[in-house]
Amino acid sequence: MSSEIVKIPAGKGYYTDFQLAIAMVFIAIFMILLQYLGSLPAWLYRVPEEIIPNFAQWLDVIFNFVKDDLGVLVFTRFLTGGLEWLLDFSANVFFGKRRFPNVGPMPWTAVAAVAAVIGYYLGGWKLALLGGGTMVWTALIGQWKIAMQTMSVLTIAAPLAFAIGLSLGVAAWKYPWVDRVIKPILSVLQTLPFFTYLLPAVIFFKVGPTAGAVATTIYAIPPMILMTTLGLKKVSSEVIEAGKMSGCTRGQMLRHVYIPSARTEILVGVNQVIMLCLAMVVLTAFIGMPGLGAKLLAMMGSFKLGRSFEIGVTIVLLAVMLDRMSKAWVIKQPEHFERGTPLWKRHSMLLLGLAVFVGFTLLSLVIPFLAEVGRGQNFSQGKELDNIIKGFLNIEWVKVTTGFLRAFLNVQVLIPFRNFLLSIPTPGFILLVVAFALSIAGRKEAIFALIFFSLVALSGWWDRAIITLYSVISAVILAALIGLPVGIFAARSVKWSERVLLICDTAQTFPSFVYLIPAIMLFGITDIAVIFSILIFAMVPLTRYTIEGLRTVPQEMTEAADMSGATRIQKLWSVQLPLALPTMAVGFNQAIMFAFFMVIIAAFIGTQDLGQELQRTLAGTDLGKNFVLGICVSLMALTFDFTIMKWAADKKKMLGLA
Amino acid sequence: MSIDIPVISCKNVWKIFGPDPKKFLNNMSDDMTFEEIRAAGYISGVRDVSIDVNKGEMLVIMGLSGSGKSTLVRCFSRLHDVTGGTIAVEGQDIVSMSENDLIELRRSKMGMVFQSFGLLPHRTVLQNVAFPLEMRGQDKHTRRERALEVVKLVGLEGREDYFPRELSGGQQQRVGIARSLAIEPDIWFLDEPFSALDPLIRKEMQDEFLRLQQMLNKTIVFITHDFDEALRLADRIAIMKDGAVEQCDTPDQIVLHPATDYVRKFTEDIDKARVVHAGVLTQKGVVGEGDALDAMTTVHDMARMLVNDSREMIPVKNGDSLIGAMPRKDALDILLGSEKNEF
Secondary structure (H helix, E strand, O other): OOHHHHHHHHHHOOOOHHHHHHHHHHHHHHHHHHHHHOOOOHHHHOOOHHHOOOHHHHHHHHHHHHHHHOOHHHHHHHHHHHHHHHHHHHHHHHHOOOOOOOOOOOOHHHHHHHHHHHHHHHHHHHHHHHHHHHHHHHHHOOOHHHHHHHHHHHHHHHHHHHHHHHHHHHHHHHOHHHHHHHHHHHHHHHHOOHHHHHHHHHHHHOOOHHHHHHHHHHHHHHHHHHHHHHHHHHOOHHHHHHHHHOOOOHHHHHHHHHHHHOHHHHHHHHHHHHHHHHHHHHHHHHHOOOOHHHHHHHHHHOOOHHHHHHHHHHHHHHHHHHHHHHHHHHHOOOOOOOOOOOHHHHOHHHHHHHHHHHHHHHHHHHOHHHOOOOOOOOOOOHHHHHHHHHHHHHOHHHHHHHHHHHHHHHHHHHHHHHHHHHHOOHHHHHHHHHHHHHHHOOHHHHHHHHHHHHHHHHHOOHHHHHHHHHHHHHHHHHHHHHHHHHHHHHOOOHHHHHHHHHHHHHHHHOOHHHHHHHHHHHHOOOHHHHHHHHHHHHHHHHHHHHHHHHHOOOHHHHHHHHHOOOOHHHHHHHHHHHHHHHHHHHHHHHHHHHHHHHHHHHHHHOOOOHHHHHHHHHHOOOHHHHHHHHHHHHHHHHHHHHHHHHHHHHHHHHHOOO | OOOOOOOEEEEEEEEEEOOOHHHHHHHOOOOOOHHHHHHOOOEEEEEEEEEEEOOOOEEEEEOOOOOOHHHHHHHHOOOOOOOEEEEEEOOEEOOOOOHHHHHHHHHHHEEEEOOOOOOOOOOOHHHHHHHHHHHOOOOHHHHHHHHHHHHHHOOOOOOOOOOHHHOOHHHHHHHHHHHHHOOOOOEEEEEOOOOOOOHHHHHHHHHHHHHHHHHHOOEEEEEEOOHHHHHHHOOEEEEEEOOEEEEEEOHHHHHHOOOOHHHHHHHOOOOHHHOOEHHHHOEEOOOOOOOOEEOOOEOOOOHHHHHHOOOOEEEEEEOOEEEEEEEHHHHHHHHHOOHHHHO
16 A cells, blocks of 8 residues: 555656656556446455554553552552542532531532632633623523532633642753653644543542543643643743842742742633533533533433523533633733722722622522522423424424425435445545645655554554544534635624624534534434534634634735735635645644544544544443544544644745744 | 951952863963864953952943953952962952851952842842842841841831832842841952933932942942943053953043053043042142142033133142142143144
């Protein structure tokens, strides 16, 4: 398979990358034609079963060795003890699990009031309303307990991820070798499907909240490391020198100079940790973690769309609240008090928070409704919403549209496309991918593509990998068809740019899981629903980076175009789009990464791709297979990531934008 | 400590940036120029500098950006490790000093002011000023007391609880100055302290600085790229180019006898009359007639007298004792330019 590639440069001397790529495409086409004519030998169509190495079994052997012989399991189970204690503690405080310290649960009114005070402290009335409002909604809709189950894990996992991420970030900044070790691990971790985090967590840390907390923590660590290193590197040299001239020891430098000066980046890291934790904690429902995710899973499974929708709203509100508050914290700067301000005034917010907490707690002793919204007291409208949704779907034009999309798109476009991809012989497919990487990025990326896709071929999961890829590609193309025009349109005015960017920002904070809700609502449990959920998820970065790319085109250039007498369309095509392209490529890349992420979650709806198999492994303890599948997804994602990012970087350099 | 040991004494100091500077310096021939070194992939930040700074003296290091002046000062305080040569501070070799001794030295003897202030953004004025004291472990009460004292000294009373970002540039630099003075250092490094300020504030800060220096009388190394500032403040000026010191002398000598073409170019547009003092033009042992001039009077200050007077030799005194006499023509030449330059 690889012999063709090697032969060409060796035999005839020098070829440009582009010529090589063309040659590969021709060979691939030739193979496809042979396949259609029925004269391609079977061993060239798919890697024969006999020679597929049993990676899963090897990995199992390694895992078992690590787990049992090295005694790691004993160690992790020991850690489990401590973590379990912490989780029980927060579980008691948040929703009254009968464990030490046996004081909980906190009355919902008290929590809501404190959320409002924190919101007010960080960002004034708007955030106070958001914080308090979210909590009141959650309680009144009857989801207080499950929401607090989620929050109780979040309050343990997020600080843990913060602490670990910060320490690793500092280490990576201080010791170059740590940086060199961590970097490749981080890029794999960031493309690894989340199911791959879950199973090891279950095996090493038991089912339930503990495993959920571990998976969540690990999932949220990478951005914290990156932001910490970034922040520390950005501390101005004069501040560092001022610290040294003040006679700081190394420890003092870190504690008093570096970390406080990197505050902004570190807090941005905190924001990302919180958001990723929330996204993941919802997904840990798949390994039996109770909370909002589990409830949503159950409701969607039994097609109770009204209730699903309500839970979705709760998750979204929580996400937006946490995001806005942590972002407000990033930009909040210390203010001085006038001399002689009394102590109580300096700490007025803290005191107010305590006062409302104590006040509402006492009040709830008298009025039980303020402590807990009982069964039957909530305002959930699940059934009514169900009817509304059904009514909406039965409106003639809606029915026609979804029906048409389902019939036409699926039967005429998507399924033929999928079948075509599946019909391409494995070596031909790899050649096409390598040619793609070679022509737009370079030889290094092409070699990575070759190695990565060959590994996928050897994993024995080729067909499912192709179906995964098919979902990703079709969803991203469809997302581009909608997202790019929206972005281009919005970029025409400042007002619309801001509006659409705000929507994108907000949408990006939603845990991916909630994107399934509208998809199922509109299309039921079908292939189209899968594509649709990926599509809306992937559209967000596409639109966002299109706007950012177009808006950051230097003004002189658009003015020069205007003065050259370009029409709007001419300006767009020959000035703005070429200059915005590198930025848009970053958005495109992110859309692909998001799509890989979502396609795995969409397995819940029922697909035939790697996600489905991955989800199945969770039921057993098929650790080896779980890893093989996860790494297949990661390898495919990394191929695109390397190639597109390299292209964008080259292009930026060429245009002098970097 | 005896007065004749220089506070800072550096001999043949080299600072080279690049992949393996020590090895490069050892194998390098002595007469390599700045460009030749750069062609080899190295940057010579400081080239073979030997300079002494005496007690109570203000040495101004002057040069364009990239001339190595900041690098040299960072070698004095060992913010940079030198590549070759020796630097002694009060007789102590700092090149081979251990990290702990170095920290101790900085905590007790050195203060530094930075161009962009280098204030810690999360600390108030008072906390910034008290920072060096906190680092050396002084208790809260004494360090607060001392910090208040210095804040008052630089005229920032009433702003103790402000954060740096709430202050103007000039005020921020006052904080920087206060911080550098908090430990009562013997040696005071100032790295272009007023360059980031607008011209009016700069003048005000220079006056403030001179006032402080008259009170404190510290050994100072002051960096600037502004020749006027250098002339205004310096006891001695060292002019640097491409990492090497072109000339190091008193302002009068630099203006009157530039050592190289480069220095001459620098001094061309300077109003020499405002720089040169009577004392420099005085011929020792010669007796003049009439009233004596003070040695510290600049030519500019005596201009009116020079034009109206008719004496050939004007006596000059230092304090109360006569030291000699100054030829009126020499002073006039400086004021009006020498005769041959007129045509």
